[in-house]
Amino acid sequence: MAPTLVAVAATQSWGQGATTSAMGGTITDKAGEGLPGATVIAIHTPTNTQYVAPTNSEGRYNIQNMRVGGPYTIRVTFVGYQETTREGVYLTLGQTLRMDVNLSEATTQLQGVEISGRRDPVINAGRTGAETTVTREQIQRLPTLNRSLNDFTRLNPQANGGGSSSIGGSNNRYNNITIDGAVNNDVFGLAGSGTPGGQSGTTPIALDAIQEIQVVVAPYDVTLGNFTGGGVNAVTRSGTNDFSASVYGFGRNQNSVGKSVTEPRTKAEEFYNYQTGARVGGAIVKDKVFFFLNGEIARQSTPLSFEPGTSTSRIRTSTLDSITNYVRNQYGYEVGEYGAINVRRESNKIFGRLDFNLSQNHQLTVRHNYVEAFDDNNSRTSTSLRFGTNAYKFNNVTNSSVVELNSRLGRYSNKLLLSYNRIRDTRGVQGDIFPAFEITAGANRYTFGTERSSAANELDQDIVEVTDNVTAAFGKHTLTAGTHNEFFKFRNLFLNNGNGFYQFNSLANFYAGRANRIQAAYATADNGEAKFSAAQLGFYVQDQYSPIENLRLTGGLRVDIPVFNDKPAFNQKVVDQAAYARYGGINTQNLPGGQLLFAPRLGFNWDVNNDAKVQVRGGTGIFTGRVPFVWISNSYTNSGIIQGSVDVTNPASVRNGNNQPVVLTDISQFPSYYAAGAARTTQVNVLSDDFKLPQVWRTNLAVDFRLPGDIVATVEGIYTKTLNDIYYKDINLADPIGRLAGPDQRPVYSSSTGGTATLPPRRLDQNFTNVYLLDNTNKGYRYNATAQLQKQFTNGLSTTVAYTYGVSKEINSGSSSTASSNWGFNQIQFDPNNPELGYSRNDQRHRILATGGYTLRYGGDKFATGISAVYEGLSGAPITYLYNRDLNNDGSTGNDLIYIPTDVRDPNQIKLAASEGRDLATVQNQLEAFINNDPYLRSHKGQYAERFGARMPWTHQVDVRLTQDFNFMAGGKKNTIQLTFDIINFGNLLNKDWGHQYSLLNNATELLSVVGTSAPNVQPTFTFPSGFATNNRSYDIAPFNSRWQGQLGVRYIFN
Template structure:
């Protein structure tokens, strides 16, 4: 209970304040300004009323003693009609005003005896103005218009977050995508457990967390110095959903593509196998009670089948077809196991989505929103590459179901007090299904490389793999307006309940060095994990957690053209549950520097302070030059999968079998209940620990930007962001003995002994903190919206990220053993991050041409160019005996003497390739590699190499045919999207490259000689080390939509 005292007291104290300011993600907009007379003097008591025209929702305020007013919790979008009145003065009206998500519009009104000309309307009605007082750090707003216009292949949030210059895939600002925070309607919509590559619930099932037709606006923030934003060290992605109005509006739509509108493989020119991908849905919204109660409803289904690339015998595949057939026959005949098809496979993905929302104008001062989102999906998962082959039985089906409910009450108690209360609950259920009965996974190497494999049997991570998540959140918010100050008090709290059943290698995992070894039942490695208790054969990690957030802030208009924001945020992570205690671990490490570690201790209740300062300076006071920026601390959220490891990998819950370097035949046992008998009676086991002082990720971030209005109304932006790591992750295997010496020769890294600190355990992995690491980005951007229906944007970003561990995996052991180093694996070097951006160029544009009376045509384009993605050159094998076969960075030799190459012989001892022949190939490979040739005589760097530049252009052509029937406008819209359109005209354009696991095992470790010099062999890669993905082909998508409004 001691763990709960501090956070519970903090929560109680903050709740006693009553109503406290909006927190995690923006759901509304606001408006502020001054109402003055002709001389510029404030008009105390003047009234301003903003009316959201579609719903007739009214927001009113009176000016204070200085003539200043403040309107909070306004609906996003518009149009708004804004009226300012004062006795004895002429009313002034502004029409067609639109508000962006999270925006604070500065609208000053000057009242005079005569009507003010409406020419000012154009200034204040500009949508999403770049130069406005509420902007401090880097942010991107995506309007409903952009969502409807721009090409989108997956109808996902990522299709629009890519409009952020500092984005790269799902990563923002060069940070791990797990360090982002995603909210929808102010409620968390992250994959908080941290397994999905998309960062959203259902991502592993190939679905989006919500239908794009339910989204109204999207906001991406990287450096918001408003302390109300939190729980990220990467970036924040906020979205708000559509709502109903007094107008009945609706749409029915369908989008689809198949192999007939997809290009051929750009390398092999092979036609795309038969597949189909379609989405269909509807949306409708309108009034239940005019001006009072509104509804919005959306439903959507997605059905996708897609072919696997690199089927057996396909051009580009180096998988030996004869070996595959013999392996299949052996499994069927000798072992009675059907491994599934070795022929072509189409992956099936399905999802069903339903979204509903109610908006109730209780009074002019109180509005309530209630919405629910349901997503049910599955994805049949199996992959093949040019060097890896998997039988159909090695597939698994990932099932995902999400229910999310959010309620928000927005209140204005007076002109000086407003409030937003958000309560949310999400229930997420994920699990894997495997075909047939359980059978050991069999991985067979070919061509002498660990990256060339043939795999059969039940997928080793899927025998038992389930995740249940329940998330409750509470945000209570208060905004106080006084003079030139806007004070905010806020709290945002998230409470989590997890049940994670994951037993890797439960069905046993065998590795064979060759097909011949498999036929002889001679595995070189055998692994299995099983429950240590006969009473509970499938133990799960079950625990609760919470993250509490509290903040206070003062936003000051210091001058008419200078706004300063000063705030302080406090985050308190809480883990009230304790894992099981294993005293054997304490005994084993009692006489080491880790004597204080215990399996039942987790970090909790730490007070993580985050002060922030932001500013916005309108240099001339005319919105032509704006300088903005800030500095402060951002506290993120740790993926809970990293913490869950300790609840099961404690030496008590599971036992494991790990047999390496086996040479005996007839060691392939297919009965998974008998595999454990192949090893010692008491099997060794892995232990996962967390430092008692471990802190969730924190970064110190500084941002400075200038926005400048060029001739013709073009806005130029120059922006820099620098982030320094305060707390991030590092993994250590504390069961690794100290080095016994060094290797000899040019590669003189440390050499470890074969023993362990404690022979009772295998890896003992400690999750700890490091403060080493940084990211920075420099961005230049030009943008312009034209009145004639044309909008354009172009941006260039240079970004660099370095860390000691990129946290690319979900398990402690993987995060340690696949983190490449050249010195001490427990003290990894600072090197390039897996999420390093380097060079990125984006551009978007759209033009709408209206012709005749019933037709309009819209052409939209998006271009993205990037200097590839990072990957690593390393050795295949464990050259320094640290227990990892995939973490030793390559030493790049200058001469054959430095290479350590030896002759390759066959089973009869006959030399098949001499060391000199291998050196000729290796030397040529190094010289032809733009990265390696710069590293001769040095070690390759982690993530130091990059794939080639990629260039991609996506296009959308939309034809609208509309007619007015009665009081409604009816539109039939036909769309053609072409993704990677350059490849349509030239097969060499638009190629996208990737490296399997972002690592290339270039040289294979053979052995060490008597002087501890490592010796190697080299098999020249056939072609490039990277491959092209399906996205290298142009893809078309046809769409039809009916709208009425």
């Protein structure tokens, strides 16, 4: 009788960020009875690291904190029974390999080891929610242009492949990203990528340093926390007893990019983008001490798209020349270049790791990662242009250190993780500090002067993390108890409009010096800096219980406690304002500290027939996330004590001795000079007295089937209900004074901030411009439904196809870093302080994902040719239609959703005016054509537009990687020269009309221009900008990303 070994992959709790794998199972005799006292030895062959575990009274064993990967050799021994050995076992990040062994008595003749069962990332006993693991082989073989984590997190069906790194329809600020188990989020919340240094355009770590990546959406392990979106975890590579190294380079330029997709078709302007690096790993002391090093540099110079004077831009160079000459003559200031502009981006990365086998039961890891990067920030669209002086350079330096100790003592195992991140961000401006000017002329917008958020902008972050998890196996129970704690220290200098900001609503008014709004900020104490420290403490306990062989239950409770050690400055004027009493205890020192945020969770996995062919899994529970600390920092910066501001919304009242409007270029004069037109007021940010961190209740249910041909089919549904999300109000905004006339009956506020003889004031308290209250709402939900097929072939071919339908609705997308923007740009139909539930900017809707790859080895393994591809089909990014000015007089421009008229020629539906040299009939015809060309507008006539209710067209993109390996022997060891060619947007290489991508600034279109001012009982008049009539669409075909792009890679691998 042959001993039988059954191996099935099973997800184990991967802690705050998994860095290891595990094994477990049961050792039985021929009768199926457990064998207590049997010994299981797992040997990690590359390092000769040994993991030993005895079985308990039921014959069960459990080995925690094992190295990821392999190969492993597994040996099972018991007195009086034949030893069983299996080689070539590999372990996956964050998963437990279930290996059950049936031993034969020593007197039985051994016929060979019979292996049944399989390692399977989907049908396994521990999986409950949606997750995706990306192996080292996938990282090496799949196409990647940016060599970033986001290129591989998109392989999760619930992720948004549009580059936003959104998971499950949530804001990417609500994700938790860890590397080697340590927090690697941009916890302050400024970077679009969600990672440190993201604003400089760099990745947090070189891709060659990564071993595996894991994405989880609905894990019910309570050791996982600090996210309400998704969790992304990566583990780094380590050295082995065998010396290995690689040098590599990847690059592309204008010669590896297709022509423009619109007529006239032109070649790409000159640019370059390359990365080059090297890695090396090996043993310092054989079997005991190992090292791994990686260094990489990246250099990029890229031309800006939408160059004025070309077919991609709607902006005339004659207008730009006129602005340039006027500013030079009037203010003695050079606005900077506007033509062909190349922006640079550079980064340097160094990674080092040491691994110590202290003993058979103790392994220590120490690693450090250094990143230095900068990015020249400038951008433009077909209708907006920033002159050269409005650009800035973003600089970042990040140091990240991790120490991890994994220990095993009998049935107990312990993981201790310590980390420290030091992040420094600064901005460098172009030329001398000068006020920012923004001119809106119809659909076009022009900006010059120092970028208004960059004149005083610095951020220091210091983050310390302490995690300790203890796991113990007791029969059918595996118990875990632990704590995860993060300690933060911040210094944030941010004077928005610190250089002054002038807004003009026409070119004529700009040349006449008639601004329609003037804003400025200045420091009144502490240099205007916000300095504070905080912590988020987490404690948890969990039981993983298997009452029967084919059913596993996981239940646990997590408690998170936010702590703030420093309070914002106290502002007595805010506390004394009686008008704010209806919003509760308003105090500038309110903070969400000391709360106990409970998160119970329950998950299950049921192998229906105990044959790994039909699996039902799921769970339900509460997830608590972090709030981006920039939202909290706003209360420190804008307490009304350390910063002051000027906001003049009626600049006509600010005149000089000649009774002419005044435009100042000396920003030091702003506070005193403009006091004549508006009191020296300030913006204040406060938090609700019971503000809570984000929380959601998430439930998922899935069924996995093993179909004929070993195809695994999955049907999965995930529903997320908002418990606590963000909700902004301007509590200094007075009640509306009436409603508009006509079909659009939205409320209208006073057009006078301080009041006149005929109008009440818009501000309740004239000491303040706005008082923004950050509160919670429980309105909102998200759901995703996924159908997926996966197949792994033995000949090197692997495929997956997935379709996901998702909907995400919320009150506020939280897409900005400031309270004024999160409130002011949150599109509304009626009341800005009570916004409607609307679609999220991260609403995904339809997504199709397919991957495939094949490698052919030939010539006696001297050659290998591979091809892999990723297809992604998206139903188009959401967009919003707005009015271009402050229609309802709430003090915010560009946040009012349009009313969609049923008949553009009916003045009772919409009053249009002739404009830009067009008569009324032409304007009406052009607007009608635009509405009828847009599926959303066409089907919602007579209604208010919904926030992000419309969508751009579907996009289809195929990325391909071709790989050619040349293998040869050198020094008695195999060496490889590898050539790769990545083709991004391969369809466009085949046909210029395929693979088009689309872009729209802020995903919003100011479709109708307001003529004059709004008042109660008056039907407003609008114009339709002529620029939108050209193509009857507001979005652009992305001129660069719509082209195919190729990247050549060369790598030499030696041992």
